[in-house]
Amino acid sequence: MIAKVHRLGRTLFGALRVPMARAFASAENPLNHIGALTVFFLWIVLVSGIWLLLFFRTSVSGAFESVEYLTREQWYLGGIMRSLHRYASDAAIVTIFLHMVKEFVFNRYRGPRWYSWVTGVPLVWIVFILGITGYWLVWDELAQYVAINSAELIDRIPIFTDSMAGNFLSDELLSDRFFTLMAFLHLIGLPIFIVFGIWMHIFRLTGPRINPPRRMMAGTLLAMLILSAVYPAASHEQANLAMAPEVLRLDWFYLHVYPLIRIWSPGWVWVLLVGVSSIIVIMPWAPRQKKEPPALVTLDYCNGCERCVDDCPFGAVEMVARTDGTNYSHQASVDPDLCVSCGICVGACPTATPFRSQGALLPGIDLPDRSAAKLRDDIIAAGAEKSSPHVIVFGCRDDAQLKAIEKAGHRVVQVNCMGQLPPSYIDFALSRGHADGVMLLGCQDGDCSYRFGAEWTEQRIARQRDPMLRGRVDVSRVALGWQAPWADNANAVQKFDAFVESLKP
């Protein structure tokens, strides 16, 4: 059932990928940097917010007047900053939503990845509260609406005796101190929680990317600046508690549940919010993902080189003191609770070489279910099917393109992740005559399911990262399906055909 939902989601997400892939190179595709893009939007919010803070007055009349001053008198800077502050906050909600959907449909939230998924939930709550308190501070009619309805929600929590909403029904009941409190929450309290929340969210990831590529930052900032200039954010009329607001320009990104308070009731809105959040939290275990055997260290072949530690995207491998009495100071050790069985550590292991002639092919670190020895056997088997020129395709198990290739009659050597393939296997396939060319079909558009598989593979083949592809290998006979020029083809079969064509004399 859940697999069907994932598949449907991937199809819908794939529809979004098509135009994105036409517009962006894979390294600069925003869909591959959604989390980092969210952090970038929060940076814009922070910087623009500091400017707004310089002019903001924390009093009932001062709040509205100071925001109006920024918007109208200082429109060229304060107005732009205010608009940037708002639109970047809205854009962050879009990217947060896409980030969650993507991680869900690509099944990147279960198993050891539950931690990042679950810690993301309170982070989303904090972002929403931050945005809502921001609207409160403007103290216009929208702020009045937000204040009363938020207070009605808070009143529903059965720990207060007096009604909080009662404070927003008469100007006489409202004090300047309230704005000081809200300003503290919005400007200091909640941002601290956000920073802490982001740290928690990425805590278990190795080399987390919190900054998108510069070109993408420039593009999104420019887009937000142009939007701010063309359609600057504006306040409603000043709040007047003796009169109820009539028609409001709601920010639907942040305030979409507010109309439900009237349609249902504050209690049912709580049921919705807490219910949805609870469902999201338990999703990694509903149903529980079948745990694959984690990577296994064979000390006889582990020389403590640390490459597996450097390359593991999830911090599942660490170096510990040697236990077998050999002269090496350290050995690799796998934490099975963190290991996602991607095999990137195998691709990094210098002892995972198919050229070994003596003894069994047993590298220092290996996957029990898809071993380095089996990978060599698969290459030899694929090489036996002769065609001219003969191309062996390596494909990630998570890649939907593989089936299309197999349907077209081509044999695919499957790996858990493209990063599992040591470059020596490419050398083996080409130099031992098993293939005339090798095509690697990583996850679609280079968006690796295991974060760094495509990237490490690119660097290994470009001889920029250990273990490097040997110099004798002609790289024109190696095609990375997610890179130009192959990525320009509409589907995997066309990529394959184009590559075969390029190999013909």
Add this chain to the structure above:
Amino acid sequence: MKRVAEIAMYTAFAAFVGLLSVWPPYTNLDDDRAIISLVFSHAGKRVSECRQLTQEELNELPPNMRTMNDCPRERHPVRVELRSGTEILYEATLLPSGIWADGKASIYRRIEVPSGTHKLFVGMNDSGGADFDYEKSLTMDLAPRRNLLVQFDGQTSEFLIR
């Protein structure tokens, strides 16, 4: 061509963000409606009056607990009714807060009414009887969108309508 597509994508994203941040407009209140907000916190009278303990009863108590009066904590629920003419806009019996039912009873209710003239009556009982202990009547002309506040002032023990 790729550059044009890239610009188009950024433009579409910005347009989407700009659009949904203000559109579609939301009607919070129709232009021929007004609001009456009934809001107060009030502690009902105690269910039993304080009783002076007899000397025998005092002798039975530990020395540190010997107070002259025994005052049960429980309070009466607060019954409130708001009417416009003969139409009951709101009526409820509000329970005292606290696990010993000794705290204030609170109410906040937002009631939408047609704008125009209303002959308002608000009454409250806090002693468990059938009649209202406090009440107020007032004829008000409620302009469209007007937010009329009905409160109970615990100090003067009277309703405030403003």
